[in-house]
Amino acid sequence: xxxxxxxxxxxxxxxxxxxxxxxxxxxxxxxxxxxxxxxxxxxxxxxxxxxxxxxxxxxxxxxxxxxxxxxxxxxxxxxxxxxxxxxxxxxxxxxxxxxxxxxxxxxxxxxxxxxxxxxxxxxxxxxxxxxxxxxxxxxxxxxxxxxxxxxxxxxxxxxxxxxxxxxxxxxxxxxxxxxxxxxxxxxxxxxxxxxxxxxxxxxxxxxxxxxxxxxxxxxxxxxxxxxxxxxxxxxxxxxxxxxxxxxxxxxxxxxxxxxxxxxxxxxxxxxxxxxxxxxxxxxxxxxxxxxxxxxxxxxxxxxxxxxxxxxxxxxxxxxxxxxxxxxxxxxxxxxxxxxxxxxxxxxxxxxxxxxxxxxxxxxxxxxxxxxxxxxxxxx
Amino acid sequence: xxxxxxxxxxxxxxxxxxxxxxxxxxxxxxxxxxxxxxxxxxxxxxxxxxxxxxxxxxxxxxxxxxxxxxxxxxxxxxxxxxxxxxxxxxxxxxxxxxxxxxxxxxxxxxxxxxxxxxxxxxxxxxxxxxxxxxxxxxxxxxxxxxxxxxxxxxxxxxxxxxxxxxxxxxxxxxxxxxxxxxxxxxxxxxxxxxxxxxxxxxxxxxxxxxxxxxxxxxxxxxxxxxxxxxxxxxxxxxxxxxxxxxxxxxxxxxxxxxxxxxxxxxxxxxxxxxxxxxxxxxxxxxxxxxxxxxxxxxxxxxxxxxxxxxxxxxxxxxxxxxxxxxxxxxxxxxxxxxxxxxxxxxxxxxxxxxxxxxxxxxxxxxxxxxxxxxxxxxx
Numbered sequence: 240x241x242x243x244x245x246x247x248x249x250x251x252x253x254x255x256x257x258x259x260x261x262x263x264x265x266x267x268x269x270x271x272x273x274x275x276x277x278x279x280x281x282x283x284x285x286x287x288x289x290x291x292x293x294x295x296x297x298x299x300x301x302x303x304x305x306x307x308x309x310x311x312x313x314x315x316x317x318x319x320x321x322x323x324x325x326x327x328x329x330x331x332x333x334x335x336x337x338x339x340x341x342x343x344x345x346x347x348x349x350x351x352x353x354x355x356x357x358x359x360x361x362x363x364x365x366x367x368x369x370x371x372x373x374x375x376x377x378x379x380x381x382x383x384x385x386x387x388x389x390x391x392x393x394x395x396x397x398x399x400x401x402x403x404x405x406x407x408x409x410x411x412x413x414x415x416x417x418x419x420x421x422x423x424x425x426x427x428x429x430x431x432x433x434x435x436x437x438x439x440x441x442x443x444x445x446x447x448x449x450x451x452x453x454x455x456x457x458x459x460x461x462x463x464x465x466x467x468x469x470x471x472x473x474x475x476x477x478x479x480x481x482x483x484x485x486x487x488x489x490x491x492x493x494x495x496x497x498x499x500x501x502x503x504x505x506x507x508x509x510x511x512x513x514x515x516x517x518x519x520x521x522x523x524x525x526x527x528x529x530x531x532x533x534x535x536x537x538x539x540x541x542x543x544x545x546x547x548x549x550x551x552x553x554x555x556x557x558x559x560x561x562x563x564x565x566x567x568x569x570x571x572x573x574x575x576x577x578x579x580x581x582x583x584x585x586x587x588x589x590x591x592x593x594x595x596x597x598x599x600x601x602x603x604x605x606x607x608x609x610x611x612x613x614x615x616x617x618x
Numbered sequence: 619x620x621x622x623x624x625x626x627x628x629x630x631x632x633x634x635x636x637x638x639x640x641x642x643x644x645x646x647x648x649x650x651x652x653x654x655x656x657x658x659x660x661x662x663x664x665x666x667x668x669x670x671x672x673x674x675x676x677x678x679x680x681x682x683x684x685x686x687x688x689x690x691x692x693x694x695x696x697x698x699x700x701x702x703x704x705x706x707x708x709x710x711x712x713x714x715x716x717x718x719x720x721x722x723x724x725x726x727x728x729x730x731x732x733x734x735x736x737x738x739x740x741x742x743x744x745x746x747x748x749x750x751x752x753x754x755x756x757x758x759x760x761x762x763x764x765x766x767x768x769x770x771x772x773x774x775x776x777x778x779x780x781x782x783x784x785x786x787x788x789x790x791x792x793x794x795x796x797x798x799x800x801x802x803x804x805x806x807x808x809x810x811x812x813x814x815x816x817x818x819x820x821x822x823x824x825x826x827x828x829x830x831x832x833x834x835x836x837x838x839x840x841x842x843x844x845x846x847x848x849x850x851x852x853x854x855x856x857x858x859x860x861x862x863x864x865x866x867x868x869x870x871x872x873x874x875x876x877x878x879x880x881x882x883x884x885x886x887x888x889x890x891x892x893x894x895x896x897x898x899x900x901x902x903x904x905x906x907x908x909x910x911x912x913x914x915x916x917x918x919x920x921x922x923x924x925x926x927x928x929x930x931x932x933x934x935x936x937x938x939x940x941x942x943x944x945x946x947x948x949x950x951x952x953x954x955x956x957x958x959x960x961x962x963x964x965x966x967x968x969x970x971x972x973x974x975x976x977x978x979x980x981x982x983x984x985x986x987x988x989x990x991x992x993x994x995x996x997x
Contacts (some may be wrong), residue, residue: 245655245656245657245660246656246660252661253660253661255654256659256660257656261651261652261654262652264651265648265652267649268647268648269644269647269648269651272640272643272647272648273640273641273644274640276639277624277625277626277635277636278624279637279835280635280638280833280834280835281624281625281632281834281835282631282829282834282835283834283835301634312738315859316695316859316862317859317860318862319856319857319858319859319860320859321856321859323859327731332711332733335774345857345860346857348853348857348860349857351857352706352854352858354711450661454659454660455659455660455661455662456658456659456660456661456861456863456864457861457863457865458859458861458862458864460858460864460965469780474727475731477698477724477727478702478724478727478728478730478731479698479702479728479731479858480694480695480696480697480699480702480837480859481695481696481698481724481836481837482656482835483700483793483865484836484837484838484863485696485835485836485837486835486836487863487866517876529702531780539926540625540875541677550974
């Protein structure tokens with residue numbers, strides 16, 4: 240998926256880049272880079288920089304109920320590489336994997352690159368439908384899920400479903416890859432703890448990234464794996480890319496240990512809730528029945544639902560021309576067809592003014608597309 | 619291969635870390651990090667950061683005779699990832715690849731991770747023996763070579779062999795991966811230009827890394843690929859790891875464009891030649907016939923040859939205990955057995971004092987091992 244380099248409303252997955260604590264980040268980085276010790280410049284540990292692994296484990300135990308010590312943490316380039324490595328290492332080419340349908344299309348690409356056959360599984364109000372997944376492909380070797388906040392629908396996977404999924408994994412010796420990427424931005428009550436914390440049999444690979452809590456171009460993420468898999472993952476990282484850049488890992492370790500990441504995430508939680516409210520209110524005011532934007536309890540985007548029959552493709556094309564970036568919900572379905580047309584609207588990265596302007600542009604876009612397709616009820 | 623984190627003599631592949639222009643590097647980095655524009659923080663181009671791709675292409679044209687424009691350059695995490703991606707993308711699991719024998723063992727791991735069958739091909743005084751390779755496995759789909767300075771033997775591949783290799787690749791539609799990792803450190807006369815520059819049929823994938831010319835933990839390298847392969851490589855990078863960190867790429871682009879890399883490499887060429895002389899002289903003085911260390915015309919290491927029958931394994935073990943790090947030449951052969959015992963001795967990263975002390979420790983090591991193995995002629 241080619242992404243515009245300078246994010247504009249409502250490109251999803253973009254955090255509030257202008258709100259990053261640049262001074263603190265740059266200060267830590269400059270100190271490290273001015274007189275780095277030789278062990279931060281030479282070849283590093285394929286598992287990752289030890290203090291960062293410790294800091295990540297401590298933070299995940301405290302904030303997400305993940306059961307992990309630093310030894311189980313592996314540092315990689317992000318959630319994409321994490322899933323790719325899990326598939327490469329744990330599966331054989333030709334094996335099948337369950338993937339939520341809809342999901343971010345790049346994840347299907349990661350599995351396909353590892354030679355895995357992707358089995359799209361419907362998501363309902365309780366999360367991935369495990370019973371249906373078993374009917375579709377009982378012999379799958381891996382399930383990739385976003386239990387805390389289904390991407391993109393926003394559903395939280397119920398406890399019942401989580402246990403059902405773990406049960407399947409245990410019975411069939413399969414693996415669950417839990418991607419917990421925007422779990423930290425929950426506005427209504429505390430989130431369910433990570434699925435990984437429920438796992439009694441070492442079947443869960445937990446994946447997180449700094450792309451959403453800091454910034455995407457940092458390219459640092461992590462896996463938490465059962466103790467018995469650490470050295471195999473380290474070998475796979477070594478064989479495919481050796482290790483992640485050490486100075487950036489050291490910078491991040493210090494940033495986390497100094498409490499700066501916790502502080503930033505707390506600030507962003509308040510800000511993102513506010514930004515979502517602005518978007519939802521503005522959509523209701525300007526778009527009315529043309530786009531139904533229910534509020535979401537978590538995350539960095541909402542889904543806006545369009546009238547039946549609306550041409551999503553024409554819409555995204557016209558929107559791009561009008562300077563607003565929307566992703567159609569259909570593009571996240573394996574069939575490229577959503578049961579109901581809709582748009583994924585990221586809000587976290589955009590100021591109130593940009594959001595309002597974006598909604599105005601979206602209104603004009605909708606009117607233009609409607610004018611061109613007389614079959615759909617006009618405004 | 620588990621590497622010690624703090625390099626010590628004579629661990630190979632380590633540049634002179636204390637000689638890096640830290641102030642310049644840190645200054646560029648700090649300026650970029652203090653107020654980075656949004657497009658350096660958001661998701662980036664899977665092919666790499668455009669100004670870095672241009673700077674790399676310009677430098678390779680000028681210094682290595684590589685025929686490339688910025689559009690053909692892809693930024694990756696280093697030579698390891700470059701080879702892995704080439705194998706993943708250009709070959710199918712079960713395909714065969716020629717690999718120089720001996721070679722750095724991590725490269726075999728990259729190919730094996732992509733499901734490739736590795737065919738070790740003997741290296742003689744002219745480089746990889748193409749005729750023998752064809753006899754061993756005519757149907758190989760890829761050849762991975764280090765023509766400018768065979769790693770680890772130090773042989774330069776002759777023009778005749780280069781043409782023979784390209785001829786085979788053209789005839790059989792196979793690929794040549796040229797790894798040019800320490801070509802810049804040549805002490806006697808100008809190096810042969812890159813093999814890639816001879817290629818008339820788009821069969822060569824050129825690979826370079828900043829690990830040797832700057833520092834290993836930076837984790838930035840590059841591929842130069844035929845124009846028709848750029849988008850396929852970009853898709854493979856996107857699927858397996860999205861892209862390399864953008865701020866580091868921007869920092870490096872500025873560093874290269876400012877002439878700092880050229881300047882640093884020129885300084886290091888003088889320094890490394892000197893360090894090699896210190897090592898060769900010191901070895902002659904302290905070790906005499908116990909270790910024959912012929913000077914090398916290029917690179918960051920020499921090979922020291924041991925008396926027949928010397929137990930390399932015992933030697934590396936005792937050496938480690940005595941605080942000196944040596945890699946046996948046998949460990950780089952597919953058979954784990956060199957026709958003649960020897961040690962790979964890196965010198966680039968160590969001061970004159972460390973080199974002298976290292977040789978002293980090596981002398982004690984040799985004496986200890988010889989005392990324990992009465993079959994070998996003693997000192």
